[in-house]
Structures are given as structure tokens and as C-alpha cells.
Amino acid sequence: MFPIRRRSFIIGSSACLVLGSGSKVLAQPAPSMRPHEKELYEAARKEGGELTWYTAQSDDITAQALGRSFESIYPGIKVNALRTTAQVAYQRITQEIKASAIQCDLLSTTDIGHSVALKANGALEKYVPDNASKVLDVYKNYDPDGHYFVTSAGMIGIGYNTAKVKEADAPKNWADLLDPKWNNNIALGHPGFSGYVGTWALTLRNQYGWEFFEKLAKNNPRVGRSINDTVTMLNAGESAIAGSGPVGTLLESVQKGNPLAMVYPTDGTVLIIAPSSIMKGCKHPNTARLFMEFLLSEGASKIWVDHFNETIRPEVSASKGAKSAKDLKIIRPTVEQITKGIPEVIKQWRETFGV
Amino acid sequence: MTDNSLDVRTVQFSALASRVKRLDASFLLWLVLIALLAFLILNPILRLIISSLQETDTGRFTLANYRTAYGNVRHLQSLLNSLELGVGVALLATCFGVPIAWAISRTDMPGKAFIRLMVFAAFVTPPYLGAIGWILLAGPNSGWLNKIWMALTGAGHGIFNIYSMTGLILVIAVTSFPYTFVFTSSALDLVSSEMEDAANILGARTLRTTLRITLPLVTPAIIGGVIISFLEAIALFGAPALIALPARFNVVSTQLWQFFEYPVRVEEAAAYAMPLLAITVLMFWLQRRILGRRGYTSVTGKGGERRMIALGPWRWVMLAYALLVCALSVFLPMLVLVQAAFAKAWGRGFSFDNLTLHNFYYLLVEQTQAKQTILNTFVYSAVTAFAAISLSLAIAYVVNRKLVPWSNVLAFLCVAPFVVPGIVLAIGFYAAYAPPPLALYGTATILILGFTTRFLPIAYTSSAAGLRSINPEMEEAVRILGGSRLLAIRKVLIPLLKKSLAGAWILVFIPATRELSSAIFLVGPNTRVISVMLFDLSEEGNFEVRGDLGVSLLISTVAIAGIGSKIIGRDFMLRSKS
Numbered sequence: 001m002f003p004i005r006r007r008s009f010i011i012g013s014s015a016c017l018v019l020g021s022g023s024k025v026l027a028q029p030a031p032s033m034r035p036h037e038k039e040l041y042e043a044a045r046k047e048g049g050e051l052t053w054y055t056a057q058s059d060d061i062t063a064q065a066l067g068r069s070f071e072s073i074y075p076g077i078k079v080n081a082l083r084t085t086a087q088v089a090y091q092r093i094t095q096e097i098k099a100s101a102i103q104c105d106l107l108s109t110t111d112i113g114h115s116v117a118l119k120a121n122g123a124l125e126k127y128v129p130d131n132a133s134k135v136l137d138v139y140k141n142y143d144p145d146g147h148y149f150v151t152s153a154g155m156i157g158i159g160y161n162t163a164k165v166k167e168a169d170a171p172k173n174w175a176d177l178l179d180p181k182w183n184n185n186i187a188l189g190h191p192g193f194s195g196y197v198g199t200w201a202l203t204l205r206n207q208y209g210w211e212f213f214e215k216l217a218k219n220n221p222r223v224g225r226s227i228n229d230t231v232t233m234l235n236a237g238e239s240a241i242a243g244s245g246p247v248g249t250l251l252e253s254v255q256k257g258n259p260l261a262m263v264y265p266t267d268g269t270v271l272i273i274a275p276s277s278i279m280k281g282c283k284h285p286n287t288a289r290l291f292m293e294f295l296l297s298e299g300a301s302k303i304w305v306d307h308f309n310e311t312i313r314p315e316v317s318a319s320k321g322a323k324s325a326k327d328l329k330i331i332r333p334t335v336e337q338i339t340k341g342i343p344e345v346i347k348q349w350r351e352t353f354g355v
Numbered sequence: 356m357t358d359n360s361l362d363v364r365t366v367q368f369s370a371l372a373s374r375v376k377r378l379d380a381s382f383l384l385w386l387v388l389i390a391l392l393a394f395l396i397l398n399p400i401l402r403l404i405i406s407s408l409q410e411t412d413t414g415r416f417t418l419a420n421y422r423t424a425y426g427n428v429r430h431l432q433s434l435l436n437s438l439e440l441g442v443g444v445a446l447l448a449t450c451f452g453v454p455i456a457w458a459i460s461r462t463d464m465p466g467k468a469f470i471r472l473m474v475f476a477a478f479v480t481p482p483y484l485g486a487i488g489w490i491l492l493a494g495p496n497s498g499w500l501n502k503i504w505m506a507l508t509g510a511g512h513g514i515f516n517i518y519s520m521t522g523l524i525l526v527i528a529v530t531s532f533p534y535t536f537v538f539t540s541s542a543l544d545l546v547s548s549e550m551e552d553a554a555n556i557l558g559a560r561t562l563r564t565t566l567r568i569t570l571p572l573v574t575p576a577i578i579g580g581v582i583i584s585f586l587e588a589i590a591l592f593g594a595p596a597l598i599a600l601p602a603r604f605n606v607v608s609t610q611l612w613q614f615f616e617y618p619v620r621v622e623e624a625a626a627y628a629m630p631l632l633a634i635t636v637l638m639f640w641l642q643r644r645i646l647g648r649r650g651y652t653s654v655t656g657k658g659g660e661r662r663m664i665a666l667g668p669w670r671w672v673m674l675a676y677a678l679l680v681c682a683l684s685v686f687l688p689m690l691v692l693v694q695a696a697f698a699k700a701w702g703r704g705f706s707f708d709n710l711t712l713h714n715f716y717y718l719l720v721e722q723t724q725a726k727q728t729i730l731n732t733f734v735y736s737a738v739t740a741f742a743a744i745s746l747s748l749a750i751a752y753v754v755n756r757k758l759v760p761w762s763n764v765l766a767f768l769c770v771a772p773f774v775v776p777g778i779v780l781a782i783g784f785y786a787a788y789a790p791p792p793l794a795l796y797g798t799a800t801i802l803i804l805g806f807t808t809r810f811l812p813i814a815y816t817s818s819a820a821g822l823r824s825i826n827p828e829m830e831e832a833v834r835i836l837g838g839s840r841l842l843a844i845r846k847v848l849i850p851l852l853k854k855s856l857a858g859a860w861i862l863v864f865i866p867a868t869r870e871l872s873s874a875i876f877l878v879g880p881n882t883r884v885i886s887v888m889l890f891d892l893s894e895e896g897n898f899e900v901r902g903d904l905g906v907s908l909l910i911s912t913v914a915i916a917g918i919g920s921k922i923i924g925r926d927f928m929l930r931s932k933s
Contacts, residue, residue: 052881054880060891060892060900061717064722064723065721067723080880080881081724083891084891084894087616091615091616091619094619095785095789095796095876096796096797098619098789098790099789099794099796100790100791101789101790101794101796101797103796103879103880184495184496185496192613192616222518222601223601223603224600224894225596225600228894229894236494236497237494237496237497238495238498256899257699257709350613353603354604355599355609
């Protein structure tokens with residue numbers, strides 16, 4: 001098996017060399033690779049050079065960028081990045097476990113409750129990455145047993161369409177969303193789909209009680225699915241305010257030229273801590289380990305920052321135009337609250353919003 | 356074996372062989388077909404029914420699932436919403452489809468080829484893509500139509516609200532009226548003018564003749580179209596997720612989705628899906644009652660002439676109506692989608708510095724799965740179409756010619772999958788075939804099998820409609836002269852049905868390319884199809900790339916269908932009449 005793979009790899013990469021595009025790709029990885037990394041890379045190549053990655057941690061563009069970056073560092077390995085909402089990814093995983101046909105190698109969710117539940121069911125593979133100790137302290141040690149690690153973080157604030165709302169009139173804090181002047185003009189995601197929205201709703205429930213959402217419902221908001229739906233609604237001009245505004249997706253949309261802006265609420269921006277884990281019984285465990293190292297690396301954090309998400313490495317600083325979590329007032333629930341609270345919030349949401 | 360059955364017969368001597376001979380060889384084939392149906396439909400649906408009566412963990416008999424599924428006002432409301440949606444879509448689609456079919460098939464309305472092409476384009480458009488277009492057109496605050504209305508009248512707010520039941524009905528009707536159109540027009544194409552002439556001679560005018568003679572003659576086709584659009588409407592998942600959720604109401608399919616959230620409650624979902632099965636039974640019972648024992652045989656092999664009715668100035672009225680329907684279903688939504696596809700930031704609207712091809716670059720170069728996804732979609736859909744047509748033709752034949760006892764059960768089985776919402780069908784499939792021993796999870800096979808089952812009703816309805824109009828006496832002639840049944844099918848039936856079959860192929864192929872609700876549970880990471888990718892992208896706010904993928908889907912489908920029509924020649928669903 002191996003000689004053929006190597007031969008085809010050599011043929012393939014020489015083809016790249018001939019075309020003049022492969023030289024950089026080929027030369028780059030070897031010298032900088034640490035022994036452990038190299039070991040994983042060799043093992044990953046033997047596994048077939050492929051990785052299936054279910055991710056809810058970013059939009060598709062960012063997920064693809066991470067995948068392409070990994071492929072260029074570790075030539076010969078292909079990353080299939082499948083971006084969905086957290087609940088959809090979780091659904092697929094539970095399906096696969098039921099059918100005992102694990103397709104997913106690495107799961108990156110935005111609902112840490114999923115990781116807790118999967119670990120409890122023995123569905124996760126234990127692996128402590130080398131890089132786990134090198135991330136910022138706030139992202140360390142979520143699972144001392146080493147089944148899941150925080151690989152990204154993002155924030156939720158309030159977004160608005162600058163063509164419809166002047167900066168001075170925009171909401172300053174979460175309570176401002178209840179102002180009747182935003183009747184029919186607020187866009188929200190749905191906790192039954194989005195892990196971000198679930199955590200956001202839980203955080204605000206912690207802060208203001210469920211009454212907050214009962215009042216918010218009176219403003220007749222548009223309920224989408226993903227948290228990113230709110231950005232769509234703003235871009236369309238259908239809603240003026242994104243009640244659950246994902247900082248990363250929104251700022252990326254601004255960069256494209258859409259007329260949007262971000263408010264970091266004075267009573268606290270919601271920080272989402274999003275973990276990744278390797279599936280037990282997956283087809284490419286070594287590739288998954290290598291990818292886990294990559295997600296925790298400086299390079300991955302640079303890509304996250306380029307797409308306006310948080311860095312999880314101390315070496316990388318926030319991108320221009322975006323604020324970093326460390327400079328803001330942050331609110332967030334504990335892991336226990338999330339595990340117990342999100343199913344409750346979904347139920348309450350259905351009663352209050354009718355969907 | 357089939358080819359030389361004639362020769363074989365003449366040289367058979369043994370007693371065994373003659374016994375086999377008496378058993379008409381085709382009978383064995385039918386047995387195989389029945390086994391296939393059991394595999395595709397009976398087993399997954401039975402599994403659902405059984406699991407609706409089981410406790411989740413122990414598997415013991417219980418009715419608790421039904422209590423939980425219906426013990427909630429919101430769940431009952433969703434059921435009513437779905438019925439309203441289905442009836443609304445069926446009526447609206449009939450109003451759209453039947454007049455256009457009549458105008459194209461029987462009158463001298465100008466611009467027929469163009470209208471036909473547009474109907475085809477509407478058919479190719481997946482409902483969730485149309486829904487996006489319509490959100491941009493008729494969003495209460497930002498929709499283009501509303502903005503135009505406000506600019507024209509100076510009104511403070513728009514008049515259209517896509518986030519409503521009416522909006523959802525419209526969005527689904529404009530993408531599903533082609534079913535009604537195709538059914539009706541292919542039936543009308545077979546009706547000769549003799550009976551209309553008789554009515555004219557007796558003094559009836561065009562309108563009266565049409566309403567009393569022509570349309571009643573094709574009632575089976577119209578009712579078939581009504582049923583299909585009703586069932587399609589209540590089984591859809593994508594468009595309701597985009598429109599009903601923000602409008603804050605649920606329909607059965609979005610409600611079902613909730614049963615599959617963590618913790619997954621397949622048993623409750625199964626219980627909740629049962630009334631839909633009951634509705635199918637009811638609808639087909641009704642169809643039988645309405646059609647009764649009246650004869651609709653209009654193709655007899657005895658010739659008959661067809662002439663176009665001269666409408667005079669009314670032909671322009673018909674054209675205007677057809678164009679209006681096309682505008683609702685194609686021009687307007689496509690306009691906004693194409694704008695998004697080529698825009699850097701579609702929120703900025705039309706302007707030359709806002710145009711880019713980068714979205715296509717991203718899709719075809721950076722997004723490494725897009726190419727594979729596009730290829731998957733077309734391969735799976737083509738295979739599905741062949742499988743579904745072969746199976747359904749065989750079954751329609753058995754049913755129509757009453758070759759085996761209880762053939763009506765077969766007919767029911769064939770159409771039953773349509774009413775099982777794609778999501779539920781997929782779950783049944785998943786439960787039956789994903790785990791070992793078959794272990795099909797994540798394979799192309801399970802998707803193709805799932806699609807074949809899902810679209811068997813369409814394939815069956817059109818095969819059956821085609822068969823019903825063909826008088827058995829032509830085959831009987833073959834058999835009297837000593838030919839086998841298979842020979843009669845090959846030499847008489849298939850050539851007569853060629854047009855219908857090509858049409859049926861397209862009728863399955865296209866919905867398969869746009870099928871979302873069953874695909875979403877059956878795809879694995881390497882077997883993704885465009886619909887699933889579009890749906891995933893729809894959660895993204897990334898309209899530029901979505902518009903692109905949508906446009907690519909439409910262009911490729913139209914191209915494939917176009918090549919198909921060249922190969923098949925004029926014998927094609929949307930062919931031009933010479």
C-alpha cells in the first residue's frame with residue numbers, strides 16, 4: 001500500500017513542480033516540522049491522506065481557508081470541511097454512532113454540551129495535543145481527561161444595517177433590543193439549530209431572566225436558523241438590527257462592502273468557547289490528531305483572526321477593525337450551565353417564539 | 356433470455372420446460388419487482404410504523420409516542436398548517452399549470468417554445484432557491500416589489516409579505532406547477548380533435564368545448580397533478596425552513612425536524628408522520644371515486660387528427676397570462692439570484708463596480724467539494740431516474756393489465772413514498788439500511804435507493820397515466836399472433852410510450868437534482884449533493900456563493916436536459932410540436 005501511495009505522491013508533486021506551482025508547497029513543511037508532528041504526518045499519509053471534518057465553528061469560507069492551509073502545510077492530505085450548524089452536525093454524528101459507521105474524523109462544535117455528552121457516551125477518542133498547553137490560559141483545560149479542546153472562540157454582539165440605522169440610534173446594550181422602535185426589524189438565529197444562538201440565549205437568560213425573551217418576542221423578530229442568518233437579513237435590508245450578531249461573519253461581510261456595523265453591548269459581549277474532538281472509531285485517527293494540532297497552532301489562529309474571530313494563541317493579535325475579547329466586557333456561561341441549560345432554552349424558545 | 360423467447364419456445368421438449376412456458380416467463384419478472392418494492396418501500400415504512408409503537412430503549416409495545424406527538428397544541432397546529440399549505444399549493448398550481456398546458460397544447464398562442472422553456476426553468480428551480488429569490492423580492496421591509504410599490508404609491512409600507520402562509524404557498528406553487536403542466540399537456544397531446552369537432556358541430560363555442568369536452572377528457576392527468584403538488588407541498592422541508600420559521604409558524608416537516616434534534620426521538624417522529632400516510636390513502640381513494648368507471652381511453656391506435664384552436668385576439672390574453680406565471684416563477688426570482696451571483700456584496704444592489712466573478716472562483720477552486728458535489732448530483736439523479744422509470748413502468752403495467760391479484764396494493768405502495776415526508780422516508784431508510792448487514796451509510800447506493808423510492812410516485816403516476824390511455828387491443832393483437840408479453844411490451848408499448856417515458860425520465864431527474872428533504876439525512880461527507888450544500892450555505896448569509904451554486908445547478912440541468920432532448924429527438928417532454 002505504502003510504496004504505491006508514495007509513488008503516486010511523488011508523481012503528483014513532481015507534476016506540481018513542473019507546473020511551477022508546487023515548489024513552495026513542497027519545500028515549506030519539511031524543515032520546520034517537529035518530530036512529533038512529522039510522526040503524525042507520516043502516519044496520516046498512511047491512513048489514506050484524507051480527513052473528514054464536521055465544523056460549526058465558522059462560516060464555510062473560514063472553514064475552507066483552514067482546510068486549504070492545512071493541505072498546503074501537509075501536502076498529500078485532503079481536508080473535507082463540512083460546515084453546518086452545531087445541532088445539525090450533532091444530529092449527523094449521533095446518526096453515525098447509531099449506525100456504527102463513523103464518517104466524521106474530527107468534530108468542531110459550538111455547543112460544548114455536545115462534547116460533554118459525547119464524552120459521557122464514550123464516543124470521543126482521548127488525545128492531548130502538544131499545542132494544548134500553548135494556547136491562551138482562558139482556553140485551557142476544559143476537559144482534564146483530554147477528550148476535547150477549545151479550538152476557536154467567537155463573540156456575539158449587536159449588528160445593524162448602516163443604511164437603515166444611524167450610529168447614534170443603534171442599540172447600545174441588550175436591553176435596547178426591547179425598544180418598540182425595532183418592532184419587525186430585529187433578526188435572530190434559532191437555538192434549535194445554532195450552538196452560538198443557544199449559548200447566547202442562555203447567557204442572556206442568566207443575565208436578565210427568560211422575561212427578556214418574552215418581551216423581545218413582542219417586537220416580532222425574524223427568527224432564522226444559523227446565527228449567520230441574521231447577517232443575511234441585514235444585508236437584504238429586511239431587518240435593521242441583528243439581535244444575535246456574530247462578530248466574525250458580520251465583519252467579514254463588512255469587508256466585502258456590505259453596509260453593516262457592529263455594536264459591542266455595554267452590558268457585555270457574549271463569548272463563545274468552541275471545542276473540537278476526535279471521534280472514537282474514526283477512519284483517520286492520526287490525521288485527526290494532526291489536524292487537532294493544527295487547529296491549536298499559531299497558523300490557524302492567524303486564519304481565524306483574518307476572518308475576524310478570536311485568536312486562541314497569545315502570539316497572534318486581533319485583526320484591524322475588530323476588537324479582541326480581552327479588551328471588552330465579556331459575559332459567558334459555564335460549561336455545566338451550557339450542558340444543562342441549552343436544551344431548556346430550546347424548549348422555552350419554542351414556547352415563546354412559536355417555532 | 357427475453358430476446359429469443361420465441362425461438363426458445365419452439366425447441367423446448369421437456370415437461371419441465373413446458374410447465375415453465377405455461378407460467379408466462381414475465382410472471383417471474385413481476386415477482387422480482389414485488390420483492391424490489393418490498394425492499395424499497397415496504398421495509399422502511401413498516402419499520403417506521405413498528406417503531407412508532409415501540410418504547411425508545413426497550414422496544415416494548417406502547418402508545419406513548421402518539422400521546423407525546425399529538426399531546427401538544429403546537430404539533431396539531433403544524434398538521435393543520437401543512438394541510439392548508441398542501442391545498443393552497445395544489446389549487447394555485449392547477450390555476451397556473453392547466454391553462455398554460457391547454458394553451459400550448461391546443462391553441463395558436465404565440466411564443467409557445469419560449470413559454471415551454473420557462474416552465475422547464477421553473478421546474479428546474481429548487482423551491483429553496485426560489486424561496487430565497489422571493490425573500491429578496493417580497494420581504495416586507497426590503498423586497499424589491501415592496502420598494503417599487505412604495506415608490507409608486509408613496510405608501511409607508513409594502514403590500515407583500517413573503518413571511519406568511521400565502522407567501523409560502525406562492526413560493527412552492529411557482530416551483531411545483533410544472534408537475535400539473537406536464538401531466539396535463541402530455542395528456543392533451545394525445546387527445547384528438549374529433550370530439551371537439553363534434554361539440555363544435557353541435558354549436559358549442561371554444562370555451563364551452565374546452566371546459567366540457569377537452570379538460571374533462573384529461574381529468575386523470577389533472578387530478579394526478581393536483582395530488583402530486585399537494586403531496587410535494589406538504590413533504591418539502593427547505594422552503595418552509597426558510598419562510599415558515601421566520602414567519603413563526605411550523606409545518607409538519609419543520610416540526611418533524613425537531614424530533615430529530617438531540618435527544619433524537621425517531622419513535623415519536625414516526626408516530627407524528629402516520630396521519631400523512633392516512634392522507635395519501637384517502638387521496639388515492641378519492642381519485643378512484645372521482646374517476647370511477649368512466650373511460651378516458653383516447654389513444655386507440657386508430658388515428659385521429661389534432662388541430663390547434665384559433666383563439667383570435669384572446670391568444671394575446673393567454674400569452675400575457677403565461678408570461679405572468681413565468682415572471683412569478685422564473686424571471687423575477689432569477690433576476691435577483693443572478694444579481695447576487697455576480698455581486699461582490701449583494702447588499703449593495705446593482706452597480707458596475709459591484710460586479711465580480713470571484714464567487715465562481717471561490718466555488719470552483721477554493722471550495723474543494725463543490726465540483727464533486729455537482730458531479731454527484733447529476734450522476735445520482737440520472738441513475739435514480741433510470742431505476743425509477745424501469746421499476747414503475749413494470750409495475751404500472753402489472754396494475755393496468757391486472758396480471759397479478761391485489762395489483763392495487765402495488766399501486767398504493769408505489770405512490771405511498773411521496774407522502775412520507777422526505778425526512779421521514781430518509782429516517783426509515785437509514786434505520787433499515789444504514790447499519791450492518793447492508794451498512795450503506797455514507798454510500799452513494801443509499802442515496803440512489805432513497806431517491807428512487809422517493810420519486811417512484813412521480814415515475815409511477817406518469818407511467819400509469821401513459822398506460823391508461825393506450826388501448827390493450829394493440830398488445831392483444833401481438834399476443835394473438837403468438838408473441839410473448841415481453842415482445843408486446845418491447846415492440847408495441849415502449850415505442851408508443853417513448854414520449855411519455857422520456858418525459859417521465861425528466862420528471863424524475865429534475866426533482867432528484869433538487870431533492871433536499873430526504874438527502875439531508877442520507878448524505879455522507881463524500882456523497883454530498885448540491886441541494887444539501889445549498890441548504891448548508893443557506894445558513895451562512897453567503898448569498899453570493901449560493902447564488903452561484905444555484906445558477907450553476909440551473910445551467911447544468913438545463914444543458915443536460917437540452918442534450919437529452921437532442922439525443923431523444925423531438926420525443927421529449929418540452930418538445931416543439933411540428
